[in-house]
Amino acid sequence: MINTLIGDIGHASVIVAFVTAIVSSLAYFMAARAKVEISGDTSWRNLARGAFYVHGAAVLMIIFSLFNIIYAHRYEYYYAWSHSSNHLPIHFMISCFWEGQEGSFLLWIFWHVMLGVMLMNVGKKRKEWEAPVMAMFSFVQIFLTSMILGVVLGDVKIGSSPFILMRDFMADAPVFQMDPNYVPQDGTGLNPLLQNYWMVIHPPTLFLGFAATLVPFAFAMAGLWKGKFTEWIKPALPWAHFAGVTLGVGVVMGAYWAYETLNFGGYWNWDPVENAVYIPWLVLVGAIHTMVAYRRSRQGLRASFILVITTFLLVLYATFLTRSGILGNASVHSFTDLGLSGQLFTYLAAFAVLAIGLLVYNWKKIPATEKELTTYNGEFWIFIGSAVLCLAAFQVLATTSIPVYNSFMGFIGIDTNAALPADQIAHYTKFQLWAGLVVALLSGIAQLLWWRKVDKASFVDAITMPAMLTLLFSSLIIILSNKFDILPFKLDNWVYITLLIASLFSVFANLSIILGLIHKKVALSGGAVSHIGIALMLIGILFSSGYSKIISQNTSGLLYSREFPDEVNRDNVLLWRNTPVDMDKYSVSYRGKFFEVAGVPGYVNQEILFRTADPYKAIARADVKAGDKVYYKTGDTLELSSPENTYYELEYKNRESGKAFLLYPRAQVNPNMGLLASPAIKSFIDRDLYTHVSSIAPEEKEWSTMKEYDIAMGDTIILNDYIAVFHGVEMVNKVPGVELKQGDIAVQADMQILGETKNYHVHPLLIFKDGMAGYYPEEIGDLGLRVTLLNIDPATESFKIGVNTTQREWIILKAMEKPFVNILWIGTLIMAIGFIMAIVRRSQDGPKTAPKPSVKLGSKRKAQAV
Amino acid sequence: MKKSHIFGIIIIGLAIMIIMSTAGDASTYVTFGEAIERAHDGDNSKVHVVGRLKKDAQGHIVNMQYDPLVDPNYFAFTLVDTNKVEQRVVYFNPKPQDFERSEQVVITGNMKQDVFVADKILLKCPSKYVEKDINKTASL
Secondary structure, eight states: OOOHHHHHHHHHHHHHHHHHHHHHHHHHHHHHSHHHHHHTOOHHHHHHHHHHHHHHHHHHHHHHHHHHHHHTTOTTBHHHHHHOOTTOOHHHHHHHHTTSHHHHHHHHHHHHHHHHHHHHHSOGGGHHHHHHHHHHHHHHHHHHHHTTOOEEETTEEEOOOTTOBHHHHTTTOHHHHHOTTOOOSSOOOOOGGGOSTHHHHHHHHHHHHHHHHHHHHHHHHHHHHHTOTTTTHHHHHHHHHHHHHHHHHHHHHHHHHHHHHOOSSSSOOOOHHHHHHHHHHHHHHHHHHHHHHHHHHSOOHHHHHHHHHHHHHHHHHHHHHHHSSTTGGGOSSOOOOOSOHHHHHHHHHHHHHHHHHHHHHHGGGSOOOOOOOOTTOHHHHHHHHHHHHHHHHHHHHHHHTHHHHHHHHHHTTOOOOEEOOSSHHHHHHHHHHHHHHHHHHHHHHHHHHHTSOSSHHHHHHHHHHHHHHHHHHHHHHHHHHHHSSOSSSOOOOHHHHHHHHHHHHHHHHHHHHHHHHTTTOGGGGHHHHHHHHHHHHHHHHHHHHHTOEEOOOOOSOOOSOOSSTTTOOOOOEEEEBTOOEEETTEEEEEEEEEEOBTTOSSOEEGGGEEEOSSTTEEEESSOEEETTEEEEOTTOEEEBSOTTOEEEEEEEEETTTOOEEEEOOEEEEETTTEEEEEOEEEEOSSEEEEEEEEEEOOSSOOBOOOEEEEEETTOEEEETTEEEEEEEEEEOSOBTTBOOOTTOEEEEEEEEEEOSSSEEEEOOEEEEETTEEEEEOEEETTTTEEEEEEEEETTTTEEEEEEEEBOOOEEEEEEEEEETHHHHHHHHHHHHHHHHHHHHHHHHOOSSSOOOOOOOOOOOOOOOOO | OOHHHHHHHHHHHHHHHHHHHHHHHOEEEEOHHHHHHHHHTTOOOOEEEEEEEOBOTTSOBOSOBOOTTTOTTOEEEEEEETTOOEEEEEESSOOOTTGGGOSEEEEEEEEETTEEEEEEEEEEOHHHHSOOOHHHHHTO
């Protein structure tokens, strides 16, 4: 049954949202005109508000309709079919919502609605801002809602509707020509890499950050438009902080997801999709700093305008980059091309022309001080810091845009073939590392100067203690790492040493500021706190990336080719099942495949699961236990929560201490995407041990031809070099998965095989059912054996068994150590706390109090130094 | 000269440096012929090559060598570039799982002696880029 109603409701809501955005934008525009403002006429404003609320309600209705389509598995809709499936748990249905472009636009629209409603209702005193700011908001909403409009005018496609029916999307598919009411039984599912809890919260955070950059932009535009060139900074500043923290945290969440789910061996890959968010974030942080500087010393207003506007344009550019398909080969995870690149480009161009035009037109009217800043002004160093942040952003932007240059040159008829740098890490690190270093140094120096009197003596006084502590701790770390074997790395690279010193200096300098403020007004120390966070992040990145060490070096001595013995890293090791291999200080053995079973903590060995025709159901062949608790008894049917994922049990045993732990890296062979391997991470205080499967043995095993043995009870035979004892047979009444009727006979052999590490009890079954013999052999994966009970001769009490052998199972894995990666995550949290403190303080900052000094300078640097 | 002017000049200088370094580090899409030429000229810079796997008349991939039991970090194959030039490629990593299904292969690396040593392989599989095939689920 095709339910067209819900889609019609959704689509109608999109149209309503689009129209009301136009109405609201126009009405707010009218309300913001000087004539209307002076007359006190609120009718335009009331109309605009009403329209925006209707717009908000329509957006909620769109979201409800789309979620209903996914939740109720309405596969007659393309969106549900291509992004969801029957077995998807609810929390991942939320991520389906934004797997597609349309849904993620919707998420962005939704946050704009929320922020717009907040702006309309908070700050009642600042009503003079409502009309011009909300006019901008609604104006942006017109563009965004048009992206999901799905209307074709002539040859022009405007937006892509998420409510399109399968039969309309694939009108040529024969199945729809035969039966237009055909509904697929199941969807093609959510990209398995997105089936991760971080993917439930990372996109909303990121889009909230995107949406929040609109607020300072709208204030800046309103300021230019209404001639309030200086007043906009104050209401915009807490929002700029808010955007800074959400975007920053969103970026790190994405990095953490990549660390946990992908297998490129780190948290940052310089993928264009990652860069596209990192670039505006850097510029936004620069903008926050110039705005803060302006609040105190009336300097940097023009810079604030430029940076706030640039931030928003870069957000639009990021959208264009990741959604227009322009990246092509350059990115592994951009959205599929919906053929909307023209529309996206038009928007980008429209906003760029509007914003830059307004700025240039008013440039001369923007007040600027001619006063020179001295070297002992905190502001002076803040501006340098902002400039460094922007340059860092510029480097990433210049490189990430290489595919855009190609397209552009192709557009004007010149064929270019530029590609992204072959070694991206080296290319970006070359600049980002130094930018990080300078930012760390400046964040210390500028903070100290900001809180002091502007003279040399007082600065020297302030810097002495942090500088001494820095030297003390850095020498300690250098000595400890080089002379003693305590730390997981040897810090002997002077570039890294310099970065460490700069970061430690930032930590101590900012710490001294917090200590100084703790008695007076600790609420002002948000800047110092977030700078400490940034400095810690830099240290975490320095150690975890700079000293990442691969421990799975292939030392077997078996090499295919010795062509380039020195240059090649052989980073992957083959592990035979149950044969330990030495890696670093561990002895590692692969012990078999495991599955996730619903309701059972941990993982269950596939050997005790009997798979059924339904891939999501299995029958227990032994008691399913976790710890001492029995969750399922032999013969129970249990549910596999993700049968496509296999977990490979690895035992890491420390050769010195004898302590062992288990890791379960995950892999699935996806029909569309190949081997998707996710790492297993063991966290120690000073390092993470990161292991992932890089290749697995083919699923189909090649068995030798069956060898038959005639044996009697108690006989001992040698099978594939293993000693096996045949204890006899017994009748069984119940066989899991087989229904036994009157007259059917099921016999089970009892054999014991002595393996290298343990003994195996093997119970092949022979069932006589309806006069036919059914064989249920048992496989012992550990030993590469398959035993079949072939025949029973009750007269002579002799038995016939068949044995096949195969190669033992193997996996290829890669393992590495990442020292102190925890410092990066801790630093992120501290940065976020600092930002939140600053938001609280900046939004309480009433107009009457004299501008109080507070500054934030710093940047997270994602220089992946290798 | 005012401080702000010096400041501006330095920033512009750094920006130009960044552009130069980007231009210098940017790689290019080339053919094997050009990659060999570069190696002859002593240019070790890494390049991108786009190609297809060599297949026999039945559509089976030929000359693919990967035996993890001997060396899990050695994978060799023959790639045919857009000019139909064949070249042996070596990749010192495990074989990507869906390699056989790929329609197009983009490799990054350079020529060493008479083989192309790839350090990155990007596969373009039909299903990844073309819309999923409805019959796959329609048959369920």
